[in-house]
Amino acid sequence: MAKTWDEINARIASGEAVVMTAEEFSAVAADEGISKAAKRVDVVTTGTFGPMCSSGVVLNFGHSDPPIRIGEITLNDVEAYGGLAAVDTYLGVTQPSRTKGIEYGGAHVIEDLLRGKSVRLRAYSAGTDCYPRTEIDTWVTLEDLNQAYIFNPRNAYQNYAVAVNSGDQAIHTYLGTLLPRFGNATYCSAGALSPLLNDPTYRTIGVGSRIFVAGAPGYVAWEGTQHNPNQTRDENGVPVAPAGTLAVIADLKQASPAFFSAATFTGYGTSAFVGIGVPIPVLDEEIAATLALTDADISATVIDYGVARRSRPLLGRVTYAQLRSGEIEVEGKTVPTGPISSLKQARRIATELKSWITEKGFTLQEPLQLLPQIGSQSVKPLEIRTGEVN
Amino acid sequence: MPRKRFDLAFPPNQATKPITYHLVKDFDLTPNILRAQIQPGQEGRMLLEITGPKESFDAGIAFLEAEGITVSPAATDIRLDEDVCVLCGLCTAVCRPGALVMDAAGDLIFDKDKCVYCEACVIACPRRAVTLSF
Known part of the structure; x- marks a missing residue:
């Protein structure tokens, strides 16, 4: 017995919808069986809160008098992009400060804006007849800006690597400090709560999906960069390594610093923890089956970051239940594990999204366009050529 | 002894x-x-x-x-700013003595008796939420 998007939205509108987080749904499915759970539950909410480097904000400052056509721009000494229209910019989370380096980057500027703090805007221009000003030095707050919206080209990675280091030296990576000789293993996924792991074949999550972005209602804008539906999958059709991704958009003014947190990875750089939550309609038993998967059913691939090449050695698969137990076996050795993606925050996001649906009537949007499906594309490498392509 | x-x-x-x-x-x-x-x-x-x-x-x-x-x-040398911490758990990955661990609820548990004040967590914390007071 299948349900339609319209039926589910009508139940949300009338306050009758049964909504559960992915963890709650797994428990119900284990208890009552997939078929019963699929009938009884309308929507399952997911959540993830990990560092997502491909994130940033579009800002419009309004015009000064006399006006300036910004060519070079910094916010609290962090460079933003000067190649848009006069007073538009894009600030990426990984951009380091010119004075504080990676201890303060684009992500920190965004978090400061979200916290209502003033940010120093300095910009330079060659000056034109219509934009005569050549320099500006002022302070702005989020409230002052005309538009401020999050536009993240790659978020919510569907699964991720488990990182280890076979080398003799500790290395600093975007997956944290990896201790030598398999001294530790780090991993970065919300596992059974992760949005795209709950809809592994992108049936319900697509362009136009209404989602939770850093505390604000937002949308899936497009496939994320490096979206790879062709990744290796297990018997449930779930990828066992990084696969699908989402580009997301939302109003920064409605976002919350509770769900957007700047981060500095020592020896690597600046990034931001971004909270993403996606509601998934329980249309039928097929989607219910993947929504019911637990951390014990979902695996990730162990990768040796001690080898600094594009293709690093793969050292087997482990489940998220094993990773969460605190240790895994790698090459016959017991290796302690540590997460990077916050489980507590992922749960908080899934619960918050659930309350949006049950208490605020947040309805679901059927994709206006599906994400690239399995078989359509994979990720291409960048080849180093010595001349133009003929 | x-x-x-x-x-x-x-x-x-x-x-x-x-x-x-x-x-x-x-x-x-x-x-x-x-x-x-x-x-x-x-x-x-x-x-x-x-x-x-x-x-x-x-x-x-x-x-x-x-x-x-x-x-x-020496008991209060290491401090975790809970307002800044996002409970990512990355500090637990570098804590060799096992003084910092995550529990099933996703909360961070700090056992001071096991801490050797090596500062690995201070350096690892992406939120800079862990500090040594000395």
């Missing part, structure tokens, strides 16, 4: 005296310096783990105090 950790504060004029030598030689104690910040002419700090027989222990501490060193139990 008792083993305890102490936070030693040296007055500026005492910062160059070889106290660990005296603890070993005169009191039969085994001092283990976990962390130290000692500059001539400035107030110095040392995190010292001492192992030894009970009677020598008390005498050794008395010696340190007689030398003008302020000896206090």
